[in-house]
Amino acid sequence: MGGKEHFERLQTLLELEREAEKEERLREVRRFPLATREALGKTVTGLVLQGFESGPGGMVLAVLSREPRAEEFAPFHAMSGGDNVLLTLPAGSDPAECEGTLYKVEEYRAVVALKGPEPALLARGSWQADLLGSDATYRRMKKALVTAAEAKKNRTALLREIFLGETVPKKSRAQKIRFFNESLNEFQKEAVARSVSAADVSLIHGPPGTGKTTVLVEIIRQAAAAGGRVLATAPSNIAVDNILEKLEGSGLRLVRLGHPARTLEPLRRHNLAVLLDEDPGYAEVKELDAWRERLSKRRSRFGRAQLGYEEKQKREREIARLWREARDIESEISRRLIASAQVVLSTHGGLSRGLVKAGFDLVALDEASQATEPLSWIPLGLGEKAVFAGDSMQLPPTIYSKDAAKGGLAITLFDRLKEILPQNLQSLLRVQYRMHESIMRFSSDQFYEGKLIADESVRQHTAAELPNVEATEFTSVPLVYVDTAGAGFAEDWNELLESRENLGEAKLVVKLMQKLLAAGIDPRRLALITPYVAQVKMLKSLVKVPGLEIGSVDGFQGREKEAVLVSLVRSNESGEVGFLSDVRRMNVAMTRARRLLIVVGDSATIGRHPFYSRFIDYAQSAGSHRSSYEFPA
Secondary structure, three states: OOOHHHHHHHHEEEHHHHHHHHHHHHHHHOOOOOOHHHHHHHHEEEEEEEEEOHHHHHHHEEEOOOOOOOOOOOOOOOOOOOOEEEOOOOOOEOOEEEEEEEEEEOEEEEEEEOOOOOOOOOOOOEEEEEEEHHHHHHHHHHHHHHHHHHHHOHHHHHHHHHHOOOOOOEEEOOOOOOOOOOOHHHHHHHHHHHHHEOOEEEEOOOOOOOOHHHHHHHHHHHHHOOOOOOOEEEOOOOHHHHHHHOOOOOOEEEEOOOOHHHHHHHHHHHHHHHHHHOOOOHHHHHHHHHHHHHHOOOOOOOEEOOOOOHHHHHHHHHHHHHHHHHHHHHHHHHHHHHHHOEEEEEEHOOOOOOOOOOOOEEEOOOOHOOHHHHHHHHHHHOOOOEEEEOOOOOOOOOOOOOHHHHHHHHHHHHHHHHHHHHHHEEEEEEEEEEHHHHHHHHHHHOOOOOOOOOOOOOOOOOOHOOOOOOOOOOOOOOOOEEEEEOOOOEEEEOOOEEEEEEEEHHEEEHHHHHHHOOOOOOHHEEEEEOOOEEEHHHHHHHEEEOOOOOEEEEEOOOEEEEEEEEEOOOOOOOOOOHHHHHHHHHHHHHOOEEEEEEEOHHHHHHHOOOOHHHHHHHHHOOEEEEEEOOOOO
């Protein structure tokens, strides 16, 4: 398939994905409890309509606001311009709800462009806004695809040809490197050297616990030391913050893009919004905003009477002028701060061409195996050279549309580059610093051709060696598989969450957890994880231990704990394992634990799948196979 056809197909798949995600968001609004959505910032209640305005192209703009409350974050902290929202109108209105797009967003005020005309009948009362997703990211992906497809005789065109297998990437002459991090092992140093000497692109395979982000940070520092500007990106905010955290103390000028609420609190001093606020030139913006706010609240010269038409129009024009002037100055300062940074950090989707221009010497993409190709092209179009770090044996990107996934959207650039790039431009990190050797070995054999090596510092460590932890049947060993076969712990289907749950297995997991806590393991060093969101909810309903983390496998990627309990849930007569058949999910689950991994599951069900059958055999050979009958209710 030629380049033009390839990018046209991606645009078609992207549109399928946009619609599928929007439908899923609508279902979430009706499925999850209101309090949960408010805490996540995906729902804002108690909004008051200030009025309607006319926007560009005749669009109807609804201006909504809410008074501050005693809360950690302002209500719109998880929403931004371009996000789609579902508006629920006061009872008695017609229609009862309508869709819209966030046009302008402040902490306690939002302007929403309605999808359709002003409501025919509007009752008094409060409004509610529910986040449906971001069209802004899709627009950026679409624009990035068009830019990549149409690029001619520049670095973007060259990268496109390399990624399509039409051009062979070049490798520069090897350089003598003075490492900033001298503690890197031989495989990590080799990865740095290969990436530094690559003229166009390089790939770093980072299995669990091997320090791929540490390697990427060294590459970033090498590029900056050579006088280059670096754009460091990842699909998620937490992955971006991981890079930022490792760059702190390097002496480099760092700018983190994105809403401050999406940046970890200790790192917010590098956020663009904070840097803006500290810039001397921002005082003028504050003055303009303050004057605009006073003007919008000012009464007319007739006291409490309504403003006259001409006076109202004049005031609105002045308010609009003050807003535009303040935002223009703000954008100018933002561009200056970004241009002066040696390293700019952002999620892929958070990169706005209005602020971030091309001209980066290196684009460093972390968690590259979790980003779709259209998403990856957003940062790639801004740089001269790229380095990808990821692990295709862990979880892939989340795809909402099955048709889009089947059509090729699930194939990442990382996947394709694995097949295209010559071996001297690829590196496998082999030494892992997380897991006991027995926890690591099964994953190594199944996914990494047995090439992983446990560093001496973790090779034989157990939970019993932690401070104040007693040596018990569990804390003295690294791996336990508790088999629930024959226990009668049948799985159930949770209609509300549209997910699997297993009460009997959940109670067993809680019992095992209690044994670990009784042995002295700090709850903050323990996690209960499961592939199913319904099981997460069930476990949370059964466990109320401060500091103990309970979550999904997908949400725990990139994380680790000293001890991890995994609940597999599936137990049925037909031997169906559902999405557990994507064994990359289990690779993530089984590699979160440092010293103790306990897996609970029904061998009569999961054992019919080859991968889980091999795991059961592995546990048996390691003397780690236990039965749930040993732990009666």
